[in-house]
Amino acid sequence: MEYPDELFDLNNEYNPSTSTFTPKHNGVYLIIASLGFFANVPTSYSVRIFIAINGTLRVADNDFLGEELAIVNLVSASSILQLSAGDAVQVFAQATTDGTTVPEPLENTVHFMNFEAARFPSPW
Template structure:
């Protein structure tokens, strides 16, 4: 997925599903929707390649119902790398969890389809 410079956090598409024990992840929309309210461990990462030859600012936001719940922003000196965000959050049944990503600056870039670009979500309590 392209991540052109300056775009306000386009959604990350995680289309490949490894396993889904409770039928809570929809790879067609890259949306995690818990069936039960509770405490969840959520983690997302993005491997990216930018066209920049200078430092770029990168951000990742995990949102529940379009509200940010976990975020990270970093500066990468050569324009490519991996950024991640994760933590333990309380979710309600039916919440829609999605991941968004941006690269700042004038050079665009791409999200790389690799083992480092992934989403994990599981109820832990």
């Protein structure tokens, strides 16, 4: 997935040209990814989203739209993960029908596509 629009990056750990988050510190991170998908033709289909660490799929979610509706399907995945400094965190998606992602916010309030990472403070 491409997430080229960077809203903020407090520690300069996100590369929008590769859509890769690379933590500078070891720690426990909350990773959240979502996308909006619009099928080219209304049909029943499935959309999957994956969070990968260093190329290995670690988190996934599958969303099935069983009705032939012309709507944006929102799918997301999130997890709390132990990351090491230098790990490459990326998001991938797959659909069983042709369509497009929906990057533009709805009425400038709801972002269909986001890729977020936050480190929890260390207790020690």
